[in-house]
Amino acid sequence: MARGARPLTVAGLGSAALVAALVLGTVIAVFARAEGAGALGPADWAAIRFTLWQAALSSALSVALAIPVARALARRRFLGRGLLITLLGAPFILPVIVAVLGLLMVFGRAGWVNDALGAVGLPSVAIYGVQGVILGHVFFNLPLAVRLILQGWLSVPAERFRLAASLGMGAGAIFRTIEAPMLRAVLPGVALVIFLVCTSSFAVALTLGGGPRATTVELAIYQAFRFDFDLGRAALLAVVQLAVTLAAGALALSVAVPSALGAGLDRVVRRWDRAPGWPDALAIALAAAFLLVPLAALVTRGAPSLLSLPPVVWAAAGRSLAVAVASAALCLVLTLPLAVAIHRTGRRAGRGLEVAGMLGIAASPLVIGTGLFIVTFPFVAPGAIALAVTGLVNAVMAMPFALRALGPAVAEVERDWSRLAQSLGMGGWARLRLVLLPRLRRPLGFAGGLAAALSMGDLGVVTLFADGQSATLPLQLFRLMGAYRMDDAAGAALLLLGLSLALFWLFDRGGRVNA
Amino acid sequence: MLEFDRLEIRQDDFALTAHVSIPRGAHLAIIGPSGAGKSTFLAALSGFVDPAAGRIVWDGTRIDGLAPAERPVATLFQDNNLFPHLTAARNVGLGLRPNGRMSARDRVEVEAILSAVGLPGMGDRKPGQLSGGQQSRVALARAVLQDRPILALDEPFAALGPALKAEMIDLLHGIATRRGLTVLMVTHEPADALRLGGQTLVVAGGAVTGPFETGPLLADPPAGLRDYLG
Numbered sequence: 001m002a003r004g005a006r007p008l009t010v011a012g013l014g015s016a017a018l019v020a021a022l023v024l025g026t027v028i029a030v031f032a033r034a035e036g037a038g039a040l041g042p043a044d045w046a047a048i049r050f051t052l053w054q055a056a057l058s059s060a061l062s063v064a065l066a067i068p069v070a071r072a073l074a075r076r077r078f079l080g081r082g083l084l085i086t087l088l089g090a091p092f093i094l095p096v097i098v099a100v101l102g103l104l105m106v107f108g109r110a111g112w113v114n115d116a117l118g119a120v121g122l123p124s125v126a127i128y129g130v131q132g133v134i135l136g137h138v139f140f141n142l143p144l145a146v147r148l149i150l151q152g153w154l155s156v157p158a159e160r161f162r163l164a165a166s167l168g169m170g171a172g173a174i175f176r177t178i179e180a181p182m183l184r185a186v187l188p189g190v191a192l193v194i195f196l197v198c199t200s201s202f203a204v205a206l207t208l209g210g211g212p213r214a215t216t217v218e219l220a221i222y223q224a225f226r227f228d229f230d231l232g233r234a235a236l237l238a239v240v241q242l243a244v245t246l247a248a249g250a251l252a253l254s255v256a257v258p259s260a261l262g263a264g265l266d267r268v269v270r271r272w273d274r275a276p277g278w279p280d281a282l283a284i285a286l287a288a289a290f291l292l293v294p295l296a297a298l299v300t301r302g303a304p305s306l307l308s309l310p311p312v313v314w315a316a317a318g319r320s321l322a323v324a325v326a327s328a329a330l331c332l333v334l335t336l337p338l339a340v341a342i343h344r345t346g347r348r349a350g351r352g353l354e355v356a357g358m359l360g361i362a363a364s365p366l367v368i369g370t371g372l373f374i375v376t377f378p379f380v381a382p383g384a385i386a387l388a389v390t391g392l393v394n395a396v397m398a399m400p401f402a403l404r405a406l407g408p409a410v411a412e413v414e415r416d417w418s419r420l421a422q423s424l425g426m427g428g429w430a431r432l433r434l435v436l437l438p439r440l441r442r443p444l445g446f447a448g449g450l451a452a453a454l455s456m457g458d459l460g461v462v463t464l465f466a467d468g469q470s471a472t473l474p475l476q477l478f479r480l481m482g483a484y485r486m487d488d489a490a491g492a493a494l495l496l497l498g499l500s501l502a503l504f505w506l507f508d509r510g511g512r513v514n515a
Numbered sequence: 516m517l518e519f520d521r522l523e524i525r526q527d528d529f530a531l532t533a534h535v536s537i538p539r540g541a542h543l544a545i546i547g548p549s550g551a552g553k554s555t556f557l558a559a560l561s562g563f564v565d566p567a568a569g570r571i572v573w574d575g576t577r578i579d580g581l582a583p584a585e586r587p588v589a590t591l592f593q594d595n596n597l598f599p600h601l602t603a604a605r606n607v608g609l610g611l612r613p614n615g616r617m618s619a620r621d622r623v624e625v626e627a628i629l630s631a632v633g634l635p636g637m638g639d640r641k642p643g644q645l646s647g648g649q650q651s652r653v654a655l656a657r658a659v660l661q662d663r664p665i666l667a668l669d670e671p672f673a674a675l676g677p678a679l680k681a682e683m684i685d686l687l688h689g690i691a692t693r694r695g696l697t698v699l700m701v702t703h704e705p706a707d708a709l710r711l712g713g714q715t716l717v718v719a720g721g722a723v724t725g726p727f728e729t730g731p732l733l734a735d736p737p738a739g740l741r742d743y744l745g
Contacts, residue, residue: 416595419563424661425584430614438600 007428008436012341015334016356019396023359026371027242033235033374040236046212047220048240054130054216055198055248058137059191065138066145066190067183069287072280073146074153084288085150088143091291093450093504094497095457096203097474099139101481101493102294103127103208105301107135112297132208133216137201141194143291148193152186153179192252199248200241200364203459207478217241221366225464231374238370245364298497302490313492316476317499319387320456323472324503327391327398328452332444334395335402339410340436342403357403360396368393369461383467390462390472394455401454402447409443410436445511449504456500473499517665517697519723522569522579524552524559531556532569533723535716539574539664542691542698543726544708547718548743553701554593556723557669560699561590573665584613589661591671596654597642603629603653604638610660624660632656632686648679652686659690666691668700677706684710705733705744719743 073085091099106112107127114124127135156178164174202218209215215223217240224234338357342350372389373382413436421431437444459474466475473496480489519533531552537543545553558564560571562583571579578586589610597606607625608617617625629638632652642650651672658666668687672680684700684707691698699716702708708715714726719739725732736744 417598419583419590419592420595420598422563423561423583423588423590424609424613425582426609426613426615434601434609434615435598438598 008337008432009341009344011337012339012344012353015338016341016353019334019359019399020356022392022396023363023368026368026375027363029371029374030235030238030242030367033231034239035232035236039233040240043212043215044220044237044240047215047217047237048244050130050214051199051216051218051244054133054137054214055195055201058134058141058198059194061134062138062141062145062194063149063187063191065287066142066149068279068283069142069146070149070153071179072283073150076277076280076284078284084284085147087288087291088147091140091143093453093457093500094140095459095474095493095500096136096140097207097459097477097481098298098457098493098497098500099294100136100204100207101477101489102298103132103135103139104481104486105297105490106294107132112293128208129211129214130209133201133205133214136204136208137194137198139290139294140204141197142287144197145190145194146287148190149183149186152182156182188255189252192248192255196245196248196252199244200366202364202366203474206459206463207481217244218364218366221370222463225370225373231377234370235374238367241364242362242367245362245367249362295497298490298493301487302492302494305487305491306494309488309491309495313473313476313480313488313495316471316473317495319470320473320496321499321503323387323391323394324452324456327394327455328448328503328507330391331395331398331402331451332448335399335406335447336410336436336440336444338399339403339406340414342407343411343414354403354407358400360398361400365393365397365458365460366464368396369464372461373464381467382465383470386462386465386467386470387472389465390458391455393461394458395451397458398447398451398454401450405443405447405450406440409440413439442511445508448511449507452503452507453500456503457496516572516574518570518572520570520572522559522571523567524555524564525567526555526564529555530721531718531723532721533559534569535723535725537697537699537716537726539697540695541726542688542711542713543700544711544713544715544729545699545701545718546703546705546708546715546743547740549703551718551720552723553718554669556718557590557667557699557701560586560665561588561667562586586665587663588665588667589658589663591654591658591666591668593670593673596657596671597650599642602639602641603634603645606642606653607638607657607660610657610662628656628660629653631659631690647675648683651675651679651683655683655687655690659694664695665697665699668698670701670703672707673703680704680707681710688712709733 073081104111104127107125108114109124109126111127117124160178161174164178169177200218201216202222205214205216205219206222209219217237221234221237221241224230224237335357338353342353342357345353369389372393376382376385417435417439421435426434457474459478462472462475466472471479473492477489477492477496480492516539517537519535522533524531529552533556545557547553555564559566559579562581566579570577573587583590604622604625605615607629608621609615611617611621611624626635626638629635632655634649634652634656637645637649642653645653654671672683675683687698687700688711690696698711700707700711708729711729713729715729715732716723716725717727717732717737717740733744
C-alpha cells in the first residue's frame with residue numbers, strides 16, 4: 001500500500017549506503033595499511049591496558065556518585081529542580097575542551113583548589129595524568145548517569161511506594177524491596193554505556209593525559225600521526241581501537257541499555273518514609289557545585305579577555321561556525337530520508353538501515369579519520385580538506401542522535417497523514433514540502449541543534465588533518481593552552497561555549513517558532 | 516453503477532464478503548455493529564485495503580488495484596482530514612492541486628467552494644482556529660473540489676454534537692444531490708442514516724448486504740442488525 005513518495009525512500013537507501021561506505025571503507029583502508037599485530041610494542045599494550053582500566057574506573061566512579069544524587073532528585077521537590085535536571089543534559093553539547101579548561105581553572109596547578117590548599121599550608125594536587133583523565137570523564141558522565149538512574153527511579157510505579165507506606169516499611173526495607181531491585185536492573189546498562197563512551201575518549205586524554213602512564217589508544221593514534229608520522233602504526237592502533245569499541249559495544253548490546261534522550265524527568269515520586277533532608281541536600285549541592293564551579297571559573301577568567309582575543313581566534317571561530325552549520329545541514333539531509341526509508345521498508349530491511357545509521361558510533365572519529373587520511377593523503381594535502389573532513393565525520397557521528405530524534409516523529413507523521421496524502425495523490429516532492437518538513441520542524445530543529453553544537457565543539461578528526469590555516473576553534477583553543485596563554489585560552493573557551501549553545505538554541509528555536 | 520463483485524477481504528482472522536451493486540447518485544449509509552468491518556469495507560473502496568478476491572467496478576471499469584488517488588473516490592477519514600500547519604484555503608486547494616501550487620484561478624475556485632460550505636472569507640485560518648463543525652466543512656469542501664464521482668465518508672462527523680452533525684449531513688446531502696455524487700457514509704447512528712435519506716448497506720456477520728430502503732430497514736431490522744440496534 002505504501003505508494004508514492006518513493007524518491008525519499010531511494011534517497012534514504014543512498015544515505016545508508018554512503019555512511020556504510022564511509023565507515024566500512026575507512027575501516028578497510030585501516031586494515032590494509034595496518035602492520036602485523038606482532039608490531040605492538042610495550043607502550044601500545046600499556047595504552048590498551050590504560051584505556052580499559054580508566055574507562056572501568058571512570059564508569060564505576062560516575063555511577064557510584066550518581067546514585068545518591070539521582071535518589072535525592074527523585075524524592076525532593078525544590079526551587080530550581082527542573083533547571084538543574086535540564087543542566088544535567090547540557091554536558092552533551094558542552095565542548096570537551098571547554099570543560100577541560102574549566103576543570104584546569106579549579107583543579108589545575110594555579111587553580112582554586114590548590115590556592116586554597118596552599119593558603120592552609122597543604123601540598124598541592126596535580127591534575128595532569130591518570131587522575132585528570134578520570135576527573136574529566138566523571139565530569140562528563142556523572143550528569144548522564146544521574147539522568148539515566150533518575151529515569152529508573154521515576155519508572156517505579158508510585159503505587160509501590162504507597163503500598164510500602166501502608167505496610168509501615170522503613171527506609172531500609174523500602175530500599176531492599178523496591179529500590180535495590182530497580183538499581184540492579186538499571187545500573188549495569190548505565191555503567192556499560194559510560195564505559196563505552198570512555199574507551200573512545202580522545203579530547204580529555206589529549207588535554208589532561210599523555211605520558212606513558214596516561215595514554216589511551218585514541219591518543220596513541222594521534223601521537224603516531226603527529227609525532228612519528230608512522231601511518232602503519234597509527235592504522236594498527238586504529239584496528240586495536242576498533243576491536244576495543246566493538247567488544248565493549250557488543251557487551252553493552254547484551255545488556256538492556258537505557259535511552260539517553262528520555263523525557264518526563266520533571267516528576268517527583270511522593271514518599272512517605274521520613275529520611276532526614278540534609279544528605280539529599282548535600283548530594284545535590286555537591287553535584288551542582290562540581291558541574292557549575294568549573295564553568296563559573298572559566299567565565300570569570302575568560303570574560304575580560306573575550307574582546308581582546310587575537311584575530312587568529314576569530315578566524316578559527318568563523319571556520320568552526322561554517323563547519324558546524326554545514327555539518328548540521330548534511331546530518332539532516334542524510335538522516336531525514338534515512339528515517340523515512342527505515343519506516344517504509346518494513347521491519348527487517350528497516351533494521352538493517354538503522355544499523356547503517358548507527359555505524360558512526362561503532363567506529364570512533366579517530367579511526368575514521370585515520371582511514372580517510374590513508375585514502376586521501378596520496379592525492380591531496382591534509383590541510384586542504386581538514387574542514388570538509390571534519391564536517392563530514394561530525395555529521396556521521398551526530399546521525400545516531402538525529403535518528404533517535406527523527407525516527408519516532410517520522411513514524412507518527414506517516415501514521416497520521418500518509419492516507420490523506422495518498423488519497424489526495426500528493427507526489428513525493430509535494431509530500432516532503434507540504435507534509436513531512438512542516439510536521440517535523442521541531443525534531444528537525446532539535447536534531448540540527450545537536451549536530452551543530454557537537455560539530456562546533458569537536459576536537460577529534462581535525463587534529464589529524466589541520467594545518468596552520470585550517471584550525472577550528474577547539475583546535476585553536478588547544479594550541480593556546482599548549483602555549484600556556486591561559487587568559488586567551490579562557491576567552492576563546494568562553495567564545496566557543498557561547499557559540500555552541502547559541503547554535504543549539506537557534507536551531508532548536510527555529511523548529512519551535514510558529515510550529 | 517458501483518459494483519462490488521464477490522469481493523472478499525481477509526485480515527488475520529477477520530473475513531468480509533461483499534456482493535452488492537449501487538446505482539450512480541445513490542446516498543448510502545453503511546451501518547452495522549462495531550468491529551463488523553464497516554471501515555475496512557470503505558477502505559477497500561478507497562484503496563487502503565487490498566481485497567483477497569473479487570472486483571470493484573465503476574461504470575464498467577475495474578478500479579481495485581488502482582492507487583488511492585487514481586480511483587474515482589474522494590475520502591473523508593474519521594480524523595486527520597486537515598493538515599494542521601496549512602490554512603483552510605491551502606488544505607482545500609490540495610483537492611485541486613495535490614502539489615500545493617495554486618494559480619489565481621484556483622484561488623477563486625477555492626474561495627467559492629468555501630463560501631458554498633458556509634465559510635466565506637475564512638480561508639486564511641488554520642484548522643486550530645476553526646471549530647469542529649467548521650473543520651468538517653473545510654474537509655467536505657476539499658473532498659468536493661477533488662471532483663470525484665464517489666464520496667466515501669468514514670464517520671467524519673462522529674466528534675460533532677447531534678445538531679452540528681445533522682447540519683453537516685444536510686449540507687452533504689444538498690451538495691451531493693446538486694453534483695450527482697454517489698455517497699457512501701459509515702455511521703453508527705441510525706438517526707444519521709435516516710437523515711442522509713435514501714438507502715443503507717448493512718455490514719454484519721461477515722457480509723455486506725443491501726442496499727435496503729433505510730426507513731423500512733430500521734423499522735423492521737433483520738436478526739444480525741436487530742441485536743446491534745437493540
